[in-house]
Amino acid sequence: MPIRLIATDMDGTLLRSDHRTISPRTREAFARARAEGIDVLAISGRQPYSIGAIVLGSPLDGAVVGSNGSVAVNTLTREVLFEETLTVAAQRAIVEGILDAFPNVKVSSVRQAGDVYVTQHGYAGMEDPGAEVARWAVSHRRADLPEVLAEPSVKIAILDPEVPAEALLEVARELAVPGALATTSGAPFLEVGKENVSKATALARFAQERGYGPEDVVAFGDNNNDVDMLAWAGYGVAMSNASPAALEVADTVTATNDEDGVAQVIERLLG
Template sequence: MAAPLTPARRSAYALIATDLDGTLLRGDDTFSDRSLLALARVTDAGVRHLVVTGRPAPRVRPLLEHLRGRGLAVCGQGAQLYDAGTDRLLWSVTLDRELAETALGKIEAEVGQVYAAVDQDGVDGLTLIEPGYRMPHPTLPALRVERRDDLWCAPISKVLLRHPDLSDDELAATARSVVGSLATVTMSGPGTVELQPCGITKATGLALAAEHLGVGPADTVAFGDMPNDVPMFDWAGYGVAMANAHPELKAVADEVTTSNEDDGVAVVLERLFL
């Protein structure tokens, strides 16, 4: 018989901010029972849990149901603040499509052809992929278009890039060197280099959500695995990188836990709160 749930012990943290892919989610896009139980026990005791992810709101909505999420979620690398309770965006920033095209042109002038996709803005926005682009997460729905111009048919929150030969680190470094103020360049996972509105990061979205919740940086513990989580770690009072995390994130983390496959988030939550 399972032990009865008990309230979380007092902790210095009032907010748990978790990335999804490579952090809270396992490789098969599922949550472990241990992670779900740890989060349930902590949130039942009054600690807030906030998803902070690169996924756009439509790709986050079904996952929040598994997490009993009825509050806020930071989506689209910080470009969207989504309210799951009302199924609407409280705040969103779009990437100017002309600037996005210009940025793509500058990148391709340096590295040759890249393959692109976009996440459309809105709670029902689609993910569009051009010919040659391969989705890093095959379980995520996407609509293939016939030509690149079709990517710009509606407002977008970000552009996703892949190169046939360059590594993610190489592509991201080149993109940063030529894009300048046209967009913010992030690397959010294997095969996922992204362009988002200039100045927008996970930290800007997290700060906005925390303000809504009446929580500050010192009250927040953040979990992540990729360089796009660095701004979130810089903002939060305590940053926990997964064992499978990119070296750039591990270098700025306060702690490295076990991997996403080995319940790394739950391991820390159980120690800090339970």
């Protein structure tokens, strides 16, 4: 198949299981793709500041998509390419519904292209989300729930350490709040963004702006938030460590993220 764009998820896909490292073989595969005139795109549930820190100096440095498709940033210039936000009404409705089922959940709001966190008191972890992996400074403050939900978010994270994220997802789907889309990514929390915004819609937007159709795109992923993207791409590749839903929609399955599964497919496609 002709390849004009390669898009890849980060954790569980591009990165080794340390959630930080792009292997030398994978770097070389993307460098070769770039040398052959193929566009490449990192697309993740992470925020752009975090994606940018990891891809710094790699062939993937440049335009990246974060927050499950809600925001795109050029990591070289920090220009915000687009941003889609969850309304205050929608985020309040989904949080209130989940609180009815799980009264101990706490919430974190991600705002301003992923650079600002407002996190509820009692939310476990995230004392400084930018301290470990951040390309640029990130603002983070604690607040009561009404303030956390007072402004639109590119994403909210809903967490109860005693409740699996998949259980939260089941409740969110039953609520079917207009304007909200819930998913999971392998992290211990539920992720909620704007309805009809996903990795798939962001990838389609990126491709269309460059004159590409689905048939020109190869996409790699491993989790539930990658399913629509793998289905949309002309050639969707799931990692062998992928979730059942991702494996089901993929056109093919490659080796694990720790076995350079992404690189193996790129090398084969480039011949």
